Amino acid sequence: MAMIRPLSEALTGTTVEVPAGQPILEVKDLALRFGGTTAVGGVSFDVKPGELFSIIGPNGAGKTSIFNCISGVYRPQEGSIDFLGDSLLGVRPDAVAGRGIARMFQNIELFDNLTVLDNLMLGRHQHLDYGSFAGMLYVGKAKRIELENRRIVEDVIDFLEIEMFRKFPVGMLPYGVKKRVELGRALCMEPKLLLLDEPVAGMNVEETEDMARFILDIRQELGLAMIMVEHDMGLVMDLADRIMVLDFGKRISIGDPESVQNDPAVIKAYLGEGDEGEADGEDLGARTEALATEEVSS
Amino acid sequence: MTEQNTKTITPKANRATLRGRPELYTEYARDQALLNTASKKLWTGVLVAFTLLLPFLLGRDLVGLLTLVFIYAIGGIGLNLVTGYAGQVSLGHAFFVGLGAYTSMFFGGAPSMTLRGLELDMLIWLPMAGIVPMLVGLLVAPLAARVRGLYLAILTLGLVFVGEHLFREARTITGGPQVGRRGAIPEVLGFNFYENQEILGFALRREQIFYFFCFALLVVMGVLARNLARSRMGRAFAAVRDRDIAAEVMGVPLLRTKVIAFGVSSFYAGIAGGLLPVAVGAINPERFNLLFSVEFLAIILIGGVATISGSIIGAAFIVLLPRLVQVTAPYLPLIGEVVSVEIAQRMLFGALIVVFLVLEPRGIYGMWLRMRNYWKAWPFSY
Numbered sequence: 001m002a003m004i005r006p007l008s009e010a011l012t013g014t015t016v017e018v019p020a021g022q023p024i025l026e027v028k029d030l031a032l033r034f035g036g037t038t039a040v041g042g043v044s045f046d047v048k049p050g051e052l053f054s055i056i057g058p059n060g061a062g063k064t065s066i067f068n069c070i071s072g073v074y075r076p077q078e079g080s081i082d083f084l085g086d087s088l089l090g091v092r093p094d095a096v097a098g099r100g101i102a103r104m105f106q107n108i109e110l111f112d113n114l115t116v117l118d119n120l121m122l123g124r125h126q127h128l129d130y131g132s133f134a135g136m137l138y139v140g141k142a143k144r145i146e147l148e149n150r151r152i153v154e155d156v157i158d159f160l161e162i163e164m165f166r167k168f169p170v171g172m173l174p175y176g177v178k179k180r181v182e183l184g185r186a187l188c189m190e191p192k193l194l195l196l197d198e199p200v201a202g203m204n205v206e207e208t209e210d211m212a213r214f215i216l217d218i219r220q221e222l223g224l225a226m227i228m229v230e231h232d233m234g235l236v237m238d239l240a241d242r243i244m245v246l247d248f249g250k251r252i253s254i255g256d257p258e259s260v261q262n263d264p265a266v267i268k269a270y271l272g273e274g275d276e277g278e279a280d281g282e283d284l285g286a287r288t289e290a291l292a293t294e295e296v297s298s
Numbered sequence: 299m300t301e302q303n304t305k306t307i308t309p310k311a312n313r314a315t316l317r318g319r320p321e322l323y324t325e326y327a328r329d330q331a332l333l334n335t336a337s338k339k340l341w342t343g344v345l346v347a348f349t350l351l352l353p354f355l356l357g358r359d360l361v362g363l364l365t366l367v368f369i370y371a372i373g374g375i376g377l378n379l380v381t382g383y384a385g386q387v388s389l390g391h392a393f394f395v396g397l398g399a400y401t402s403m404f405f406g407g408a409p410s411m412t413l414r415g416l417e418l419d420m421l422i423w424l425p426m427a428g429i430v431p432m433l434v435g436l437l438v439a440p441l442a443a444r445v446r447g448l449y450l451a452i453l454t455l456g457l458v459f460v461g462e463h464l465f466r467e468a469r470t471i472t473g474g475p476q477v478g479r480r481g482a483i484p485e486v487l488g489f490n491f492y493e494n495q496e497i498l499g500f501a502l503r504r505e506q507i508f509y510f511f512c513f514a515l516l517v518v519m520g521v522l523a524r525n526l527a528r529s530r531m532g533r534a535f536a537a538v539r540d541r542d543i544a545a546e547v548m549g550v551p552l553l554r555t556k557v558i559a560f561g562v563s564s565f566y567a568g569i570a571g572g573l574l575p576v577a578v579g580a581i582n583p584e585r586f587n588l589l590f591s592v593e594f595l596a597i598i599l600i601g602g603v604a605t606i607s608g609s610i611i612g613a614a615f616i617v618l619l620p621r622l623v624q625v626t627a628p629y630l631p632l633i634g635e636v637v638s639v640e641i642a643q644r645m646l647f648g649a650l651i652v653v654f655l656v657l658e659p660r661g662i663y664g665m666w667l668r669m670r671n672y673w674k675a676w677p678f679s680y
């Protein structure tokens with residue numbers, strides 16, 4: 001009897017096998033420059049299986065750029081990125097997805113004209129193992145695979161409590177629901193590593209709590225490794241196993257929440273050396289945000 | 299909406315539940331079906347029955363005109379796949395239609411002193427008319443997939459000019475400018491679809507037989523396209539159209555997806571090209587020009603971007619509109635006196651494209667959707 005399945009039964013491909021003590025993702029001396037500006041200037045870190053690794057830092061610090069390097073959208077000039085022992089350098093974004101890395105974007109990147117269902121089914125693109133011609137006939141194998149995957153998508157819909165929006169075009173949904181759909185789309189990819197770029201930015205307290213609950217549930221049910229970029233310090237301190245702090249493309253601190261919180265370098269960067277420095281940082285942040293948005297959505 | 303009830307409800311009870319609440323589904327399969335409501339089934343049935351009846355009610359030339367609608371619709375669906383669904387604006391559709399036409403003539407046409415033709419069966423020449431343009435489409439696509447927007451429009455525009463030149467020069471296949479050539483012979487295993495025939499005691503005129511043939515082909519190709527659109531590749535088309543970088547990050551390979559869109563689109567164009575000369579008798583190479591491409595763009599703009607039924611509606615509009623202007627001209631002021639009928643047709647054509655682009659980007663299909671939603675929500679519609 002088919003009841004609502006827990007995520008762990010619907011998404012069985014998220015488990016990873018790495019030798020004990022080995023990281024799932026290893027980034028070494030990563031450097032990315034745009035002309036004169038250095039977005040990422042030699043950053044190293046690793047993510048262990050099942051770990052929730054958080055990256056924080058002011059706007060323009062290079063957090064999104066690191067994600068873009070991992071997903072293959074940008075090609076770093078220096079350094080290495082190894083995922084499950086294989087290099088990701090020069091691997092195209094769709095192939096990175098195929099290796100098991102899914103992503104939620106800072107500025108929602110959903111397919112506005114498509115329904116919630118179709119957006120989630122797009123997350124399953126690489127799991128739909130039938131050709132275009134079989135799709136045209138839509139009988140036998142293609143139909144069976146579509147239905148099997150529709151069930152998985154429905155399980156994710158149930159998990160995220162977005163049943164009532166199933167058939168709505170995503171473009172007309174409220175912001176908080178869109179963020180959930182984007183998380184759902186990434187989940188449907190059945191990833192081994194999930195990248196979350198400011199998952200609660202612009203949300204009210206209630207929506208933030210919902211999102212935190214989903215992230216915790218995903219951890220608990222799937223044991224999925226995640227990298228979370230976030231400005232909400234409360235959320236980061238509560239959820240993260242380890243935190244890396246970036247400033248102007250440099251790693252200024254890394255460690256567990258407590259040690260990072262008490263790191264003098266972090267305190268200095270966050271409180272700034274007088275008003276002048278802070279204002280400068282924000283200005284730069286706003287500028288780069290605009291740039292990044294333009295690049296990704298053009 | 300889960301499957302939990304399906305096994306306890308008998309099929310009969312299931313249907314009864316459905317009748318009361320037409321949008322309650324107890325199985326995903328039922329929800330995913332193309333005709334997933336009773337009213338969709340009913341109206342599709344009525345429409346098909348009416349279309350099958352029409353050739354017995356209308357005169358020869360109108361039956362021929364409607365056949366042309368079906369052929370244009372097949373070509374329109376092709377353009378809608380690449381431009382409407384996958385978002386790759388193509389001005390080169392006329393080239394692929396032309397390529398299909400001349401492929402059909404080469405394989406299926408009768409040879410003469412000046413013309414080459416293999417006189418093969420339609421079972422061979424019609425698929426070839428689709429496959430050859432598809433292969434050429436697949437060859438050109440990797441280039442086209444690297445550029446976008448205006449550059450893509452210009453690249454595909456170039457295709458039409460190259461094609462026009464080639465078609466004019468390849469006289470032994472196309473007949474050359476101003477001369478043209480008759481269409482291939484639509485004969486399958488001795489049965490000619492463009493000859494008066496007696497079927498089951500009914501004497502059918504050739505226009506009627508070819509009408510049924512083209513209609514059947516349109517239904518089949520329409521359903522295939524609709525299935526493509528709602529399955530894996532169709533969703534990838536839409537993803538690439540709406541946000542290409544996000545699509546890639548979701549695992550959709552950009553180049554491959556665009557190449558497939560061009561390939562399938564060119565196949566549809568080629569099939570339309572193979573049938574077109576048969577329906578109109580003979581065709582000149584000049585026909586496959588930029589204006590012809592624009593006609594196909596108008597079909598999808600007016601009918602509805604990214605809808606299969608819209609492509610058919612648009613084809614009906616574009617093919618029947620000139621006739622409508624012609625018939626009504628004597629009763630309209632100005633037309634015939636100040637502007638000729640032909641100019642009036644062109645002006646109306648241009649005006650419609652502009653009006654739809656600005657006011658109703660989703661075309662007639664979109665208008666219909668809005669009307670339906672209006673009545674569904676009545677009296678609380680606004």
Ligand SMILES: Nc1ncnc2c1ncn2[C@@H]1O[C@H](COP(=O)(O)OP(=O)(O)O)[C@@H](O)[C@H]1O
Nearest residue numbers: 034039059060061062063064065288291292295
């Ligand atoms: N596409 C781009 N072109 C030019 N510069 C960019 C681009 N993307 C990011 N940058 C630069 O990289 C730096 C880091 O940006 P980003 O990674 O978006 O920061 P964060 O996500 O930490 O706010 C900024 O200084 C910005 O100017």
Ligand SMILES: [Mg+2]
Nearest residue numbers: 063064065106
């Ligand atoms: Mg960012």
